[in-house]
Amino acid sequence: MGIGHTRWATHGKPSxxxxxxxxxxxxxxxxxxxxIIENYQTLRHQLAxxxxxxxxxxxxxxxxxxxxxxxxxxxxxxxxxxxxxxxxTFGLVVMHARHPExxxxxxxxxxxxxxxxxxxxxxxxxxxxxxxxxxxxxxLEDDDVVSITRxxxxxxxxADERVERQAxxxxxxxxxxxxxxxxxxxxxxxxxxxxxxxxxxxxxxxPGEGIANLGGxxxxxxxxxxxxxxxxxxxxxxxxxxxxxxxxxxxLTDLIVxxxxxxxxxxxxxxxxxxxxVLAISQSGETADTIAAMREAGRKGALLLGLxxxxxxxxxxxxxxxxxxxxxxxIGVASTKIFTSxxxxxxxxxxxxxxxxxLSITDGMExxxxxxxxxxxxxxxxxxxxxxxxxxxxxxxxxxxxxxxxKYNYPIALEGALKLKEISxxxxxxxxxxxxxxxFIAMIDENxxxxxxxxxxxxxxxxxxxxxxxxxxxxxxxAVATEGxxxxxxxxxxxxxxxxxxxxxxxxxxAVALQLFAYYSAVARGCEIDQPRNLAKSxxxx
Amino acid sequence: MCGIIGYIGNRxxxxxxxxxxxxxxxxxxxxxxxxxxxxxTLKRVRVKGKIDELAxxxxxxxx
Numbered sequence: 001m002g003i004g005h006t007r008w009a010t011h012g013k014p015s016x017x018x019x020x021x022x023x024x025x026x027x028x029x030x031x032x033x034x035x036i037i038e039n040y041q042t043l044r045h046q047l048a049x050x051x052x053x054x055x056x057x058x059x060x061x062x063x064x065x066x067x068x069x070x071x072x073x074x075x076x077x078x079x080x081x082x083x084x085x086x087x088x089t090f091g092l093v094v095m096h097a098r099h100p101e102x103x104x105x106x107x108x109x110x111x112x113x114x115x116x117x118x119x120x121x122x123x124x125x126x127x128x129x130x131x132x133x134x135x136x137x138x139x140l141e142d143d144d145v146v147s148i149t150r151x152x153x154x155x156x157x158x159a160d161e162r163v164e165r166q167a168x169x170x171x172x173x174x175x176x177x178x179x180x181x182x183x184x185x186x187x188x189x190x191x192x193x194x195x196x197x198x199x200x201x202x203x204x205x206x207p208g209e210g211i212a213n214l215g216g217x218x219x220x221x222x223x224x225x226x227x228x229x230x231x232x233x234x235x236x237x238x239x240x241x242x243x244x245x246x247x248x249x250x251x252l253t254d255l256i257v258x259x260x261x262x263x264x265x266x267x268x269x270x271x272x273x274x275x276x277x278v279l280a281i282s283q284s285g286e287t288a289d290t291i292a293a294m295r296e297a298g299r300k301g302a303l304l305l306g307l308x309x310x311x312x313x314x315x316x317x318x319x320x321x322x323x324x325x326x327x328x329x330x331i332g333v334a335s336t337k338i339f340t341s342x343x344x345x346x347x348x349x350x351x352x353x354x355x356x357x358x359l360s361i362t363d364g365m366e367x368x369x370x371x372x373x374x375x376x377x378x379x380x381x382x383x384x385x386x387x388x389x390x391x392x393x394x395x396x397x398x399x400x401x402x403x404x405x406x407k408y409n410y411p412i413a414l415e416g417a418l419k420l421k422e423i424s425x426x427x428x429x430x431x432x433x434x435x436x437x438x439x440f441i442a443m444i445d446e447n448x449x450x451x452x453x454x455x456x457x458x459x460x461x462x463x464x465x466x467x468x469x470x471x472x473x474x475x476x477x478x479a480v481a482t483e484g485x486x487x488x489x490x491x492x493x494x495x496x497x498x499x500x501x502x503x504x505x506x507x508x509x510x511a512v513a514l515q516l517f518a519y520y521s522a523v524a525r526g527c528e529i530d531q532p533r534n535l536a537k538s539x540x541x542x
Numbered sequence: 543m544c545g546i547i548g549y550i551g552n553r554x555x556x557x558x559x560x561x562x563x564x565x566x567x568x569x570x571x572x573x574x575x576x577x578x579x580x581x582x583t584l585k586r587v588r589v590k591g592k593i594d595e596l597a598x599x600x601x602x603x604x605x
Contacts, residue, residue, distance in 0.1 A: 002555030002578035004563045006593060008543040008570025019573035019588035020546075030577040030584050034544035034569075093548035095577065097584050103548045110544075120551020122562070125569060129547045129562035150551050177565050185568075331568050530568070531592070536543045537568040 001103065003093045005032035008536040011040070012057030022061040024068035025053065028097040031067070033060040034125055035089035035110040036541060043085065059088070067094060076147045079104045080158055083145070089288075089540070093123055103148040106158075107140045110540055111286045111313065114138040114146065114153060116167055121148045126310075126538075127170055128177045128329050135170040139312040168312070176328045184529040186332035186423070190515050191382055194375040196327040196337040197508075200344045201371055210364025211355040212348035220321040223303055225356050227277045230255045231270070231302070233262050233293045234281035235539065237335040237418060238342060242281050243411035245346035248504050252347075252354035252367075262289035263542070266296050274301035279349075282306075283330055283338045284538035285313025292542065294318055307345055309338055323349065332530050333537045334422045336515045339415060340378070343508050347371060370502040374509070377499040381512045384496065385520075388513060391478060391494045392520035398449050401426060402440060402475075403514075404433040405453030405507075406463050412507040413453050416514030423522040423532050433459075433466045441469065449476035451517070452492065455510055456482040457503035467491050478517075480510045545569035555579075556600060563593045576600075 005020035012018035021030040037043070040059035043066060048054070052065045063082060071078040075096050083090070089109030096102075105112060105123045115122035115130040115137055122130040123146070127137055140146060143158040144165075155163050182188035189196075206213050217224065230249060232242035242259040249257045255277075260270075262280075266289060272278060278297040282290050285308035294315065298304050306315045306322030309330065316322060325341045348371070355364045395401075401420060405413035414430035421428050431440050433452070444450065450470050454463045464487075467477055471491055479492035482500050489495050496517075498509040522529050545566025549555045555578045563574060574596040575588030589595045 001550045002559050002576055003548045004546070004559035004576040005574065006545045006563045006567050006570055007573045009572040010543075014572035014590050016573065016588050016590050019575045019590065021575055021577040021586055021588070023577075023584070023586065027584055027586070030586060032546040032548070032575075032577075034546050091546060093546055095548070095579065095584065097579065097582055100579055100582065101550075103550050105548060112546075117551065120549070120553065122547065122549050122558075124547040124562060125545045125566055128565040129545065130558075131565070132561070133558070148548070148550055331565070333568050531571050536570040538543060540543050 001095060001100065003030065003032045003095055003103070010036055010541055011059045017056045018058050020060060022056065022058065022064045024064050029064060029068055029071070029094065031060070031064050031092050031094040033063060034091040034540065037063060037086055037090065038088035039086065063092065075099050075102060075104050076145060076156070079106060080145050080156070080160070083158055091125055101149050104145065105140070105148060106145040108142045109288070112140040114140060114148070119150050121150065121153060123148060127172070128331065131170065131172060131177050132174045136167050137170055138165045138167050140165070172328055177331065184332065186334055186336060186519055186529050189330055189332050189337045190512065190519060192328070193337045193340050193512055194379045196341050197344055197375045197378060199326045200341045204348055205368045205371060207365065207368045210361045210368055212352040214323050214348060214352055216323045217305070217321050217349070217352065220303060224277060224353055227275060227303070228256055229276045230257045231272060231276060231278045231297070232257065232259045232281060233265055233278060233290060233297070235262050235287055235289055237339050237415060238281040238283065240411045240415040240418065241339055241342035241346065243414065244343050244408065244507065245350070247408050248347050249350045251504060252350040252359055254357055255353070260293070262287065262293040266293040272297050272300045272302050276302040277305060278302040279305040279307060280315050280319065281342055282315050283309045283335055285310045285315035286538050286540050288540050288542045291315060291318065307342060333532055333535050334419055334518070340508050340511055344371060344374065347505070367502065370505045373501055374505065377501060377509045378512050380499050381509045385516055388496060388516040389520040391496070392517050393524045395449055395478070396521060396524035398447065399426060400443070400448045401428040402444070402448065402450040403428060403430045404436055404450060404463070404466060406433045406459035407457060408504045408507045409453035409455060409510065412511045412514065415511060416451060416518070419515055419518035420521060422535060423518055423529055424525055424527055425533070426521065433463050436466055437469070441473065444470055444473045444475040446474040446476070449478065451514065452477055452479045453507065453510055454479050454481050454488060455498060455506040456485065456500065457506065464488070464491065480513050482506060543570050560593065560597050560600070567593050
């Protein structure tokens with residue numbers, strides 16, 4: 001029997017003293033915790049007044065002492081009484097030397113999943129932790145307190161009500177969490193994209209009718225058809241997928257679309273009201289700010305939808321309907337396959353709604369065909385990995401990068417810059433190409449290269465002009481352009497070609513080229529790829 | 543952010559915990575630690591840094 005923890009520091013700097021597990025004074029009770037105890041200062045003062053001393057700066061140690069103070073021989077009841085005094089979020093696992101046949105776990109706001117094995121049990125923040133041991137899982141819900149023995153588990157709520165939760169079968173293969181010969185999860189996940197996109201599209205396209213069939217939205221389709229207002233809310237890379245989604249929704253539907261950063265929207269007065277549709281995008285489905293923003297939107301009467309990868313996650317449960325990525329676990333901290341999968345699913349959602357409105361069957365059929373070409377088009381970009389690596393190596397000495405793009409390519413420029421920042425620690429900024437002249441171009445000189453997203457669309461000529469403006473100021477240029485575009489090779493120093501498709505689908509393979517560029521830039525700089533400094537995945541902290 | 547795991551069963555817990563933490567490391571890697579029941583006492587090992595450092599710290603103890 002045992003417990004383990006890996007920490008992203010919130011309260012107290014990274015040190016051995018602040019590392020989990022935390023213990024009571026006698027070391028008979030130990031626990032691991034994910035989340036933030038908001039009233040820990042108050043609890044700490046109360047416990048200190050009773051003679052408890054603290055060996056760390058953490059909020060978690062307070063819970064260890066609090067359970068100790070409540071303990072009278074029944075560990076489950078002690079945990080419950082302690083947690084009733086706690087405000088904040090927690091996923092925690094507790095063990096006690098006097099209960100050698102029992103673990104107690106509880107959650108509120110932090111993910112926890114129970115793995116049911118044969119004569120053994122596991123509990124973790126994510127099924128990836130034990131996928132090789134069992135694929136039978138039970139998702140715990142907020143305020144669940146579970147007593148776990150080798151043979152069975154019993155779930156109560158904090159309010160002392162017994163609850164039954166069904167065990168579910170996980171569809172992920174155990175080797176989905178292995179590196180399978182790749183040096184990093186990020187590279188593995190970049191190369192998984194043809195398959196991830198195939199999985200996102202599988203069974204969801206009706207080529208003969210030029211429409212998408214999204215089973216997860218069927219129950220709310222009538223309300224979606226009547227909606228006029230869509231708000232997409234997310235953070236980080238998922239926010240950029242949302243920005244891409246706005247252009248596509250605006251093209252294919254008549255919806256008024258807003259895209260919001262969750263940590264801002266949740267505190268703002270918005271115009272969300274009954275009839276509004278609010279779509280959360282989150283790989284983990286546990287992003288704290290996105291969850292909070294959704295709860296606010298729900299209070300205002302909006303229809304809540306989710307686009308998440310992790311089945312059973314909080315966002316999948318607080319939304320009325322939604323679509324899963326079905327992309328398998330994403331472990332690299334810098335999101336790659338989920339971004340392109342999110343983009344494809346947003347296109348399918350827009351296609352479905354558009355076809356229910358003014359979009360013609362022939363237009364719809366073209367879009368379906370375009371989507372179906374994406375897996376092989378991404379594979380074609382992946383074949384250029386060695387070439388992209390040579391470009392990344394050639395630019396490894398630069399400390400600054402600008403990424404520009406227009407229209408559908410603008411969010412891709414933002415995402416390309418974010419990827420480079422995340423794993424290379426190189427200063428990179430994404431900029432709408434047309435905004436460049438309103439300030440950013442002041443930065444450009446021979447030491448400030450620009451990555452230009454210039455796939456063929458209605459804004460191509462304008463982007464080309466921007467490239468010339470950069471070139472005439474001695475800025476180096478890496479262009480991502482559509483195959484067959486020879487003109488651009490005369491302007492750019494380096495060109496990465498991606499396959500032609502509908503104008504709004506071309507940016508998806510282009511995004512893959514930028515992922516490879518970021519990856520190989522980080523390799524060339526000797527950076528930690530899967531665990532970039534200061535970052536972590538599944539941002540359950542606000 | 544932060545990854546946690548618990549194991550109860552007949553197998554030796556340490557390798558299962560370490561393996562599990564490696565899968566959760568994407569959730570944070572500032573520090574790491576485990577505690578296991580040995581006889582009737584709880585044994586705890588914690589390190590600043592990544593799971594590799596925790597595994598290295600445990601290696602001599604495992605002998």
